[in-house]
Amino acid sequence: MVKNISIKGIEFSGIASGIKSEGPDLGLVVFRDDMNVLTAYTRNRVKAAHILYDRKVDKGTVRALVANSGCANACTGKEGVGDLSAISKVLAPLIGTPPEKVLFACTGVIGKRLPVDTIISALPRAAGSTKESGIDEFARAIMTTDTYPKIVQATCKGKKTYKVVGVAKGSGMINPFFATMLAFVFTDFPVSPETVRRAFTQSIRDSFERITVDGECSTNDTIMLFTRQGDEDSHALESFKETLGTVLKELSMLVVRDGEGATKVAHIIVKGSKRKEWAEKIARRIALSPLTKTAFFGSDPNWGRIIAAAGDAGVPLNPSKVDISLQGEVIAKGGTEVPFDEKVLKKLMDRKEISVIVDLNEGKASFDIFTTDLTYDYVKINASYRS
């Protein structure tokens, strides 16, 4: 984790407000100046109240972000949206901004209302403790089953040097299409949303849409990019876009490595496909297969499960052309097994990072995705989450 992360004019706090029975659960970001914001939300048809609320207010500029853990505020109807409105009205005067410049992001249990009175009572404490060096407290306040806070810092250069700081939370309900619950990127690089919208979308495709833990798509998934207003520094634009991509990629890797119960991360590469979309479907199918994921956990070089998952992806596949490598060792060629030393390969599979290459030998398109193993702890965490 990077130390001493801060951006001038952006203050963070994270406190225990009482949403959870213990631990920090309320994060606040206050921007001294108006910021532009770009957002990307879950594709789930069931959307949390904060998404419905933010969509109404995030057309303009923003001055604050409230992010809480312990309650997803999803499936809470109009009341859930009203709760956010009530909180923003109390918070706004405390930080000297109109209520409509406050955004929200929530994570936690679905179907429960926010304890609005509890949160409102805690707002003076949250607003009173913000500081430029407070991002670690903020990152901890948005954790649910995460085992560590997730912060990334990078810089980009133009006429001067700018900071790009990302913070995320996510561990379960990590899905292949839009794969975190909450991620925020802050920068002092002055740029309009229009200028970086495409880079933002592309960076998400290459990062959070390339990881999966359990194939679940949250009701709350939210990614936000906050950029400064002011004259654009065109010399730094390409550098900024690249840095944005790096920051989102690193955040997404922090998320998948902290996948619920995960002991390993597997990188699934499908190449030699006639079409990229076919490679993608096969890679995602392998990455979601409970049988390949339990085999990773057991350090089992079970390529049969990998090819079986590939064959079940709903796209053309010629099994007799497929080569499979595990940890760099060719283990199947032309769809049949290459003799290998079980002990040696099992030992290679014991590593924390697993590499799977499936070569279809039919074309030039490829796709890759990161996934976790499926372990006892995933079951343990999720069989007892609410209680």
Added chain:
Amino acid sequence: MVKNISIKGIEFSGIASGIKSEGPDLGLVVFRDDMNVLTAYTRNRVKAAHILYDRKVDKGTVRALVANSGCANACTGKEGVGDLSAISKVLAPLIGTPPEKVLFACTGVIGKRLPVDTIISALPRAAGSTKESGIDEFARAIMTTDTYPKIVQATCKGKKTYKVVGVAKGSGMINPFFATMLAFVFTDFPVSPETVRRAFTQSIRDSFERITVDGECSTNDTIMLFTRQGDEDSHALESFKETLGTVLKELSMLVVRDGEGATKVAHIIVKGSKRKEWAEKIARRIALSPLTKTAFFGSDPNWGRIIAAAGDAGVPLNPSKVDISLQGEVIAKGGTEVPFDEKVLKKLMDRKEISVIVDLNEGKASFDIFTTDLTYDYVKINASYRS
């Protein structure tokens, strides 16, 4: 389990041939007279050798079925098909039939060749031990991670009474689209394949395609219906079709109840849909969700995970219209929570059978499917299967 199951003229055996390090692994069925056969195979693009082999020979009538566990004979190339040919040539004279009247079905580890010499040495013992009362031995010889043999018997009536006997194996790699590895139905009802083909397909749709354990689609899935030849008894035809449906449904329920590591079976009913296909997609998505499945394991009335899965099914859904019942208790109405007693509901969820009803309140179409919970033992079984 029904006792004393037999059909005149159909003999079964099950022996330990040495494919596995211990336990029965080679099942044989010998038909005294030529039988008609209807088959349905996996939709996986990667198909086991027995499917490739049977497709060549099952156009005509059959006299024997060899089914083994311990080796899937999948991803074994032309050699895998040749192995079956070699076995059939040795078996045929032992049971007095041409080799092309012998069908095969294999289950077990993918990617390994059959130990042909071992099997051939065991064939005289397999052929010598067949008997009409041997179905239990046969059912045990095709088990892999199954914890009990799966046999169902029923009768249908026309001018006389006919028997319909089903046997299946399946526990893991149970997928939502075609959901067992091996199931065989035998009957002394004389009927041509053409007459019952539609009923066979529909019965599979209503049984094995309505269960899921882990969303995995095997390379080996096979369902076969063996019927007697001779004059059709048209009085019994409707009764037979109904009985066939019952037998396949009961077999599929035996399979899902024996799902790897499963402690519970959940019946997911989605109703009030504008289209049946939408109801189906939502039901299947809920049935495959690791988060709903771990919640079932934990007796957690976590309806939020159910509606989140429903919203992620890729079909239209109006969350504010959705009602959800668990164990007959309404727990969400109009997409928001109905106050309920956690303790009471948790106790209801402790039962072995869980009922989930999701009412979309938008139309009249519905779909239902059976799934299992996701448990420590699923991980345990599959993290150590090959070793």
